[in-house]
Amino acid sequence: MNEVITTILNHRSIRHFEDKALTAEQIRTILACAQAASTSSFIQAYSIIGVKDKEKKQKLAELAGNQGYVEKNGHFFIFCADLYRHSLIADHLKKDITPSIESTEKFMVALIDAALAAQNAAIAAESMGLGICYIGGIRNQLEEVKKLLKTPERVIPLFGIAVGYPEKTTDKKPRLPLEHVYHEEEYQQSQETALKQLKVYDEVISSYYQERTGGKRKDQWTEQMAAMLEKQTRMYMKEFIQNNKMNLK
Structure with a gap:
């Protein structure tokens, strides 16, 4: 390396x-x-x-x-x-x-x-x-x-x-499993496989937070993402970009 x-x-x-x-x-x-x-x-x-x-x-x-x-x-x-x-x-x-x-x-x-x-x-x-x-x-x-x-x-x-x-x-914060991110030849669409991979990743992330905070946090990544994306943020962006004469068409 x-x-x-x-x-x-x-x-x-x-x-x-x-x-x-x-x-x-x-x-x-x-x-x-x-x-x-x-x-x-x-x-x-x-x-x-x-x-x-x-x-x-x-x-x-x-x-x-x-x-x-x-x-x-x-x-x-x-x-x-x-x-x-x-x-x-x-x-x-x-x-x-x-x-x-x-x-x-x-x-x-x-x-x-x-x-x-x-x-x-x-x-x-x-x-x-x-x-x-x-x-x-x-x-x-x-x-x-x-x-x-x-x-x-x-x-x-x-x-x-x-x-x-x-x-x-x-x-260093653990990333998603490689097999969840990398696809060969075509996108792998098995929901069952994807959810299994995410469950394993949730356990990794939860352990990471527990160790880092002395047990004060044990967030799971899927819960974290769902909570974040449920909130609507910076929803003005399309109008702002158009007002600045970019991405109009």
Whole structure:
């Protein structure tokens, strides 16, 4: 097993960081790795916003649901779906690309490009001995986030990544069984098999929480997911995206 694989398999979310900023060289290296990710048709439909300002990070933490690690970290990166530059290109070259960049397909391309770049950045940071935590909470109040970051139309902040020197490392959280995630030749649709696999996973997760909390928690994953998904959250998203001239068709 090489160092890259070891780094990937050792991933866990870090939510407590030392009060130590990343260096300019570390930031540029992480960004270079992000840009080295694959991109659909070379469209590069994403942008990354780095936040150092303490007041701005504090405000982002509030907007993300008062998550302290959004404020207290070595550097905060925000990954955005970005088709703004492409609209500038079209205006400059007098081309009509509106039907294309307002399609669901190009919106999906922007999301995928941003996610690929972000995961490259995350692995790069972890390979440098840093810890990371993805922050989806910035989508709680996207209108306010856009105002704070001054993003134009066709740019959607998707998620953040808090990066820094780990102050405290948590245990690695067990993932779903491989046979539940990986299918060969075609999707395996046996409900009986799937439910058996989930039952085994519930036992693994319950044991994980009991050990981690000294018996205070014994959540099962299926119960956790059902309870979470029963709540309707961020239901404004479709209208918000349409108002920002993305994914209209």
